[in-house]
Amino acid sequence: MTVPTSEKTLVWKRAVRTVDVPAESGGTVLLDGRQFAVFHFRNPDAWYACQNQCPHKGDMVIGRGLIGDDKGEPKVACPQHKKTFSLVSGKNLGGEAYCLDTYPVKIEDGYVFIGIAEA
């Protein structure tokens, strides 16, 4: 059974220095053995995090994807087959069923923190 989100606590994990994330782009971080993709938009500044594994074929490559927007919705395109996903909801923008898990992000003391729900 999945535990409802309300019963989980959000744990903020320190992921990476902000200066180490290329702007208008992103990369991959390793947290407790799990891979996450982190992206940084500028003007205005906005940060996003999601799973690094592409749900289409399972490759660990989302962090290498190009970012942009679809009618204002921030998105990432998987480098393998250009499947695009919302960075807000994780929704597959091509209308296919598979989606990304997205995570909340905050910036503190020059670091990117990713919020992970733990039971």
Add this chain to the structure above:
Amino acid sequence: MSVKKIIVIGNGMVGYKFCEKLVANGGAKAFAVTVFGEEKRPAYDRVQLTQYFSGKTADDLTLAGPEWYRDHGIELRLGDRVAAIDRAARTLTSQSGAILAYDTLVLATGSAPFVPTVPGVDKQGIFVYRTLDDLDGIIAYAKNAKRATVIGGGLLGLEAAKAVYDLGLETHVVEFAQRLMPRQIDEPGSAILVEKIQALGVRVHLNKSTKEIAGNGHIEGLIFADGSRLDTDLLVISAGIRPRDELAKACGLETGPRGGIIVNDCMQTSDPDILCIGEAALHKGIIYGLVAPGYEMAEVAANTLMGGEKRFIAGDLSAKLKLMGVDVANFGDAFGETQGARTVVYRNDKAGVYKRLTLSPFGDFVMGGMLVGDASEYGSLIQFMKNRTTLPPNPEDLILGPRGDSKQVGSLSPIFLPDTAQICTCNNVSKGEIVKAVRDGVCEIGPLKNCTKAGTGCGGCLPMVADILKGVLESEGKTVSDHLCQHFGYSRQELFEIARIKRIQSYAELLASHGKGKGCEICKPAVASILASLWNDMILEHQGEQDTNDRYLANIQQGGTYSIVPRVPGGEISPEKLIVLGQVARQFDLYCKITGAQRIDLFGARVEQLPDIWEILVKAGFESGHAYGKALRTVKSCVGSTWCRFGVQDSTSFAIRIEERYRGLRAPHKLKSACSGCVRECAEAQSKDFGLVATEKGWNLYVCGNGGAKPQHAELLASDLDEETCIKYIDRFLMYYIRTADRLTRTATWFNKLEGGIEKLRKVIIDDSLGLCAEMEKQMQGLVDTYKCEWKEVVENPELRKRFRHFLNSEESDETLAWARERDQKRPANWHPELAAEAAAIAEATRTTEP
């Protein structure tokens, strides 16, 4: 008030479609939904099952992963079969012992292959063809088999035959009737099909009734009623299907005399709280064995649960199939059984085409038909039938196409169909819906598919969808938009001119001045390519806009590792350099493959290994081969007059000169070239973007050829040129292409759209009709003079090298990468379903042995 509980028994294609419809209409939120599946995997695409043999994995075929069910609050219980239904208590019991209460049950139990009771049918090596487990069994057994036989020459039987044929086995098909696909086609149609299949090497045995299966423990052969015998090591039985109605029978639901659970138009069984959909359902005496009517039933059932009014009307049994590469279609009254119906037949044994149409008694509309060998008119014919469209004066035009004046608009164009015409049968999308979407502003085929769902099933209707799109746009005086994407209201050519004239140096600058939003995966690489063609900056200065290949200066491959192709100009390489390639491959355990362009590709490098590998390569004198870029790849050559007794010019030297001139040149798409030393054309220059063929007097320059998916012969631009003139013309040609082509358009496609064709090109490039030649030559010379090897720069720059790592916050490698070995080299693991299963089993075993 407690939430109503719905239990779906069966997680096949139709069971899944029901869940999808319930998610779409809000039912999944309103009810507590539980799904039982007896297989271990969530629903997969059984229609595409044969593709499992040609490389698709179980995951590829999966319709939606377990996360989809979870995300929509649907409980999925796989690997557990429902054993009994207690209608009085409204509970069911599963094989694992779980007892669940329900308010409504949905039976999507499907069907099981029918296995005739022939003596010996229990021997080893005998399979049915239904589930991925069946297929895994066939694959495993086939390893020790040479000869396979399929009993059943129907649709599924031929698919099974294709599967064992793809496994490399000698393949036989045995059919009881006098023809193949007896339900779909007549004897002349079958004769064409048999001939085409036999041409592949598959043996077809008609009119054979199997009396006994011979063998000692495992199958060795079939013995037929006529006394003949066929030796075989493996047998697939595909003799029809039987609805899975055993649960329904046991709990007293009404079933048909020959099986199947009786349902009404709302999909309710004799117990209104139990619904049945798919191949198990018997609707007005018919079992529908196709997926489209099953999907329709799923939609009706989901609608019924939400109190809707949808009804299932007699389903459509029309189908267009590709069996062993042969088109076969059948629709409506294919056999002309309607009283007084008339028939039009076209039969061409030479071309292997058979078409038969059933016309109404007065010959005014189409009632059905069958197509073998060429079913391209299927989509239009079915529309003619469904809409009772009045036939053209010569109904044979429908299957022969308009003859004579070829410019006449085909009466088959979907433009002439009424808005109610169903275009996409898989998803039930009408022409009106597609037209409306286009009028609402969806002007491209991709978004049109997404928003209407047309063409997302089998894809057979896509040509019609494209025709409708084009037709509607033309009727509104529009053409298909050439704007780059939603962020730039300009074509690539316009953006190129803007950037050139305003001397724009970065993507951000161009987006701010001429675009909107944050950009996307289409405009970023396209603009990066324009900027590279104009200013030739180091590619990595625009890292955030580069697609992954240009970002890491290597080609991304399966699993997310990269391959490396060092430049080998003209395909000429010294023993010393060959040795270095071998040493590097050995040191980093890279898979080696000779490419089609006379180079060596090294596969399986992790991203953080790339700079170390290139450090060695650069030291040995190698340069980037730009296999990752939309750039010049190679100039393939033959040995020419230096070695070849037929050669008339030194093609190798000239190829190297050209390759070194244009190396690193960024273009709208990749550029391939070749140079042949005589008219025998061993370098295949006439299939390249630009190619040279030696003559006694000099060189013939060919342009705009293509290999690949749509081969196109190059056009002769000019003859008997000396080397300097060749280079002058190539400079101009490439620059003109780079300035004017759309993104990701190869020279051949660009040429096909160029008004005026080769004459126009000659005028621009040779006669300088646009007065652009001096400028274009200067531009090209600028690019040639500023060329630098990207990899040399990275290797020498510690800051750039740092970008080549998998994690931003750790020096570790991606530990999820897994390798297997094949023919003494490594390859990615999990690339084949068998191996994926193997890996999963190993992972499972490790997990259970851990404390």
